Amino acid sequence: MTRRGKGRFGGRGHWRGRGRGRGGYGRTSSESVDPEVPGSQGAETEGTEEGGQEEQGEMEGTVLKEGDVGITEYISSTPGFRAIIKLRYSDFIVNEIDEEGKLVKLTNLDVDPTLIQAMEEKEGEEGEDDSGLEGVLSPEQKEMLDDFNANPDGNRTIDICSPDDKDTRTKLHKVVKELYKNLESDSFFENETKFIRITAKGKGNRAAGHFNRQRPEWPTGCGNYCRFVLYKENMDTIEAIYKLSKFFHINKNMFQFAGTKDKRAFTSQDVTVYRVKAERLASANRHLYQIRLGNFRYVDRPLKLGQLSGNRFTIVLREVTGSEEVINTALESLKTHGFINYFGMQRFGTTSIPTYTVGKELLRGNFKEAGELILQPRAGEKEYLTQCRKSWWKDKNCMQMLSALPRKYNIERALLEGLIKYGENNYANAFQMIHRNTRMLYIHGYQSYIWNCVVSRRLKEFGLKPVVGDLVYKGDLKDLATKDENQPSGANGNTEDSSNSSRLTPAVVTEETLSQYTIQDVLLPLPGFDVLYPENKVGMWYTELLAADGLTVEGLKNPNKQYALTGRYRRLIVLPNDLKWQLYMYSDYTKQLTQSDLDLIQEKPEPTSDPDGNTKALKIELSLPQSCYATMALREILKIDTSSAYQITLNPSIKPDQSATAEVVTETQNQQQTSDT
Template structure:
C-alpha cells in the first residue's frame, strides 16, 4: 500500500458498520498504524463453506483458516514458507506449573524417600525374576474381558519360604492381582489372577502409609500421543479407573511433551515399572502431595519448535521474530480446535445448539476422505441407507464415538438426541466449544479490522486485581479451562462467575493497551462489550438461526457459560536461531528424554541444502503456538495444507 493511501485511510478512520464482512487485514508493527484490505477473501465455493448458514453443510476438502475466522496479522512483513511439525520431534512442549517453574523429566527412578513403604527388609530385598515381572505386568494391563490367570513355575516349588516371598512381593507390587499356590500336573505352581477394581480400591485404602499425601505427582513424558489417550493407556495397563488421574491441561498429540500428572493413592514404583513396558511414554520425578492437580492449574507452556525448509532472507525472518517478541500475535483459536477432517467440529456444535441432533449425528457419521479400514464402510453404509445394524458390522472399538452412536440407534433408530447424548461428555463439549471458538475468531478479526490494535470505548478488560482474585479461588483467568471447570459436574469452583470485566469509557480507555482487552467466548454468563462487538456476535448467530440465548441449552450439560479471552498475546522468553541441514530426517532439537539419554546436541551443516528456524517461547494456557508461528510464516497453518509442504 502506498504511504499516501495509508495516511488517507487513517485520517478518515475505520468505516462504521455493524455488518460482518470477510476482510483480509494486516496490522503493521506499531499498534497505532493499521493497514487493512476490506476486499472479500476469495471464495472457493467448489470445495468449502465460507460462511455458516441454516442450509445443509456443504462438502469440504479440508478446513482452511479463512473458514474459521482466522484472517488478520499483527505485522505487515512479507511471509515465508516453512513446514510446521514435519516431524513430531520438531514440536517440544514443557508445561509451566502454577509457580512458574518449567516441568522437565530429569529422572526416571523412584526417589528413596518417596518409595518407602510399610514392609520389612526381607521383602524389600527380594526381587522377582525379569520374565515373571513381564508376565505380571502383562496380566495387570489386560482388560477384564481378556484376563486369564498366569501360572509361575519354579524349580523349588516345594520351598514354602520361597513361595511366601513370591506371594508377598506380588501382593506388594501388584495390588490389582491375587496369587495362590495350586497343584497343576502334580506340581505346585503359583496362580495369579486379576482382582476386581472395587477390591483393589479397598486394598489401597487399607495399606496406604499414614502421614503420606494421598496423591502421587509425577512427570509424564509422551511422544505422538494426546494426553487423554496416554492416560487411558496408563489406566488400562494398571487396571485402574482413568478418573483417578488428574492434570492441569492437555498437550499436543504430534509433539514430545512433558507435563505433571497426579494419581490417587498409587505407589510411585508402580509407575516406574511402566518405563520398560509402555512405548512412547516415560515417567519420573515422583513425589507425594496432598492435593490433586486441577484443570487450569498451570501458567502455560514452554515451546521449542523447529520450522523446516524455511524460505525467505535471514533479515526478514529476524524482523518477523522481533515483531513477535515485541508486539505479539492475535490470540486466535488454532486449527486443531476445528478438527483435521473434512467435517469441521464447529458445524457439529452448531447443529447441537440448534437442537438438530439428526444433523449432528449425520455429520459425525458422514464419509470423509483420507480414512481407511472398516470405518470407511461404516460411513458409506450410513450415508446409503441409514441402517445402524449394517453400519456396525465389523466396526472396531477404536471408533468409539461412531460405535456408541450406532449402538444407541440400533435400539431406537430415530432417537438422535439420545444417541448423541451417549457419547463421552468431553467429546460433546468439544463440538460446542469449537462453535464458540469459530464465533470468537470471526469477531476478533472484525474487531481488529474496524478498530485496529487500540482499546476503544465499550471494550472489556480484566484488571490485574481481578486476575489475582481469580487465581486465589483456584483458576487462571482468560482461558477456556475456566469454562470447562465451570461446566464440570464435580466442580468445586461454582463461584467462578464472580469475575466481572470492566467496561472501558472515555475516562479510563487511555489507561489500557490492546494487551488488556478481552473478547467474550460467547455464553449465557458473560458480559458483552458495550459497542458494535455485541451486534457482531448477534449477526453471526442469526445467520445460523441462533441467538445469544441459545447457549442456555435446555439440556443442562450442554449449556455454555462462556469465558473471556485476550485478543493479543505477547509471548515470553522468545529466542530464535537459523540453522542449515541436509538430512530431512535428522532431529534438530533435544527433548527431556534425549537429554536424560545424554544424546549429543544436533549438529548443523554450514552449507546445508535446507534452512531451519528454531524458536523458543513461553505462552499462557490455552494459547495456540501455531497462531504465533503464523505471524512469522504468513501461510495457512492447517494440517492438511502443511502436509503439502513436507519434504520427503
C-alpha cells in the first residue's frame, strides 16, 4: 500500500556562503541526466527564471509545494528521518555512466604520450603518401597550384572543370587538401556545368553560391573529435562549456555532451570537441578555476544528447536525526522496493507560477498569456527587480524594462527583445527569440505535471501491483523511443538520435498475462499524440486532466511542430542500482565527507568518522537511469519535503525571515509537528 504525503510547501533558498564546497542550501537535489531539460537534472542554467502571479499586477506570496505538482505518495510506510541535503556542494558528487554502462571518472589530467605520438605520426604521413594521387592534375594545373600555394592570394581563384567520375573528383579534392596546405577546394555549378574552385584557405566566397568555412587542420585517419572527461565544481554544464569556449576562442557549438549535470555538486562527464588537440585541451588545467579536463582520446563520432545510461550519485546528508535502526530500515526498503519515479520539484521551477502553467498556455496557443506569466512580478525577488516588473506591468514599456533588467535574466530579456522587434502584442514571434531548449522546458514541464498527477492517482486507486489494462515492458525503454520533434539540443545543437524505424510498443496486461508482471514493469506515458495509453481507467484520466486545461490528446499534434508533443514512456517505479550507505560522526560542518575524482588524483586521505563527533551524517551511493531524480529517492527514505524552502529551515546557519516562503515553511512545520503528535 502506498503512503500519502502532505503536499508540503517548496521554494528557493537564498543564503549562500563562501569558499570551496560551502554555501547554504540552494537546490534540493539532482536528477540523473534528463536530456529534455537544459541545465536540468537539478541543473537549471543561470537566468532560467519563470513565474508570475494569479492576479494581474499583484504579488503572489504562495510558494510551490509538492502537492501542487502531483507529488503525494510514498511506496513504503517505514518512518522517515530529518536531514539536510546539500549543506555543502561537496556533499553531492555525480559521475556519468556512459552508453556502454561504464562509469565516467577523471583519473588522469595528462595527455598520454602515445596519443601525442600517434597524432604526430598521422601528421607526418600527410605529405609523404601521395600514392594514388598521381595523374589527377595536369602539369599545367599542378604548376598553377604550386604557385598559388606558395603565394596564397585571397583575391585569386582557380576553377577546374569537374571530372565526370566521382572517384576522380574525390581524389582531386584530396590532392588539394593533402598537398596544398594553404589552399582549399569546393564544388559549384555555372551554366549547368560543374566546376571545382580552388581558393586560399579561409577566403572562400559566395560567388559560387556556396560559402567555405575555414576548417582546423587535422590529419587524415585520426578521429575528428577529442573525447575527454569534464570535471567541474559548483557550476552547471552550460556554464563550463561557455568558459571553455572563451578560453580556447572557439564556438561553443564545437562541444558536445550527453546531458547537463548539477550546478551545486562535483560532477564528471564525457564531452567531445571537434578537431581540438588533447595537448591544447590539457592546457586549460593550469588556468581555469573549478574545471579540470582529462582522460583524452580521439574518436570518430561526437556525443549526442541522451547518449548515456545514467548517473552514479554520492550524496551526504547532514544533521541526521534518525536512529541507526530507522535509517537502515528506510534504506533497505529503498533497495528492495525502489521509489516512485516522480519528476522532482526542480522540474517545475521555484516561483509561485510553475513552468507547467506557462507550458499549458503555450500548448493552447495563448502566447500573450504565457509571455505575461514570465514577465509579471513575483514574490521573493529583490526590490529593484520587483519594481522593474511592476513598472512593465503598468506601462508595458519593453525598452525600459530591458534596460533595467540584469543580463542573467536571459529568458525575460529575449522575450522583451522579441516584443521590441516584432511588436508589443506579437508574443508568438517574440517567443522565437527564446532558445528552443528553454521554450521546451515549459512544454515538457506540463507533460511532467500531468504524469505526476496520473501516477499519484494510479497508486492511490490500484496500489503497488499491475492491473488489467496497464502498459508494461521488461526491456530497455530506449527501444520504445518515439521520434520527438521537440528533443532539445545541447551546446552543440545536436538533437538526440531517437529515430527508430522498427519501434517497439509496450504490452497491454490481460487477465492471462497478469501474473507475468510486477509493478516495476508498469509504464505510464507522458501525454502526446503518438503513444499508447493504458486500456483501463488510467487512460481516461489523461483525457480528463487535459480537458480540464482546455486540451485534447489529438490537439497535442500541434500544426506548429515546435509545440507538438509525440509523448514517450516512463517507468512508474525505479530501483536504484548498487545502493550503499555509511554513517559518519562529525563536529565541524565544513569537514568534507566525500572524495571527488580530483581528490583521488591528488591522493587526499579518505574521510573518516570522528569518534568524538556530536553530529551524524549519512553518505549514500546509488546509480539511477537517465531522467530519474535523486531527490525523489531521498524523499522516499526521509519522508520530508525535498524543497529548498523546507531544507533551509533545517540549517542552523540561516536566520529566520518574514518572507512568504518562510511563513509557508513555518506553517508546514507546524502541520508536521501536529501530525507527529
